[in-house]
Amino acid sequence: MSDVQSKIKDLVEKNKVIIFMKGTPDAPMCGFSAQSVNVLRAAGAPLVGVDVLSDPEIRQGIKEFTNWPTIPQIFINGQFVGGCDIVTEMFERGELKAEVEKALSGK
Secondary structure, eight states: OOHHHHHHHHHHHHOSEEEEESEETTEESSHHHHHHHHHHHHTTOOOEEEEGGGOHHHHHHHHHHHTOOSSOEEEETTEEEEOHHHHHHHHHTTHHHHHHHHHHHTO
């Protein structure tokens, strides 16, 4: 495993909810990242954001880590959930809040 892959793995394992995104949760740099942050916050998620624009190695590395081509990428409780469309659909169905609560309760 490369250094960047190890760094990503460490970040995912240490944070209950993490989003690899363009910009930061307080200053998203694309609409998909902004939408993802909005639904995660609405679901009560404490967000840790990783700005892929500031680190090209992370930007490419996260795509290889998940075998998923687009940004943002969201992980909950160490598991890759998906991108903007998936978390938005989960939120609309009420599943996202349940996943976030489960992660925060340590289950």
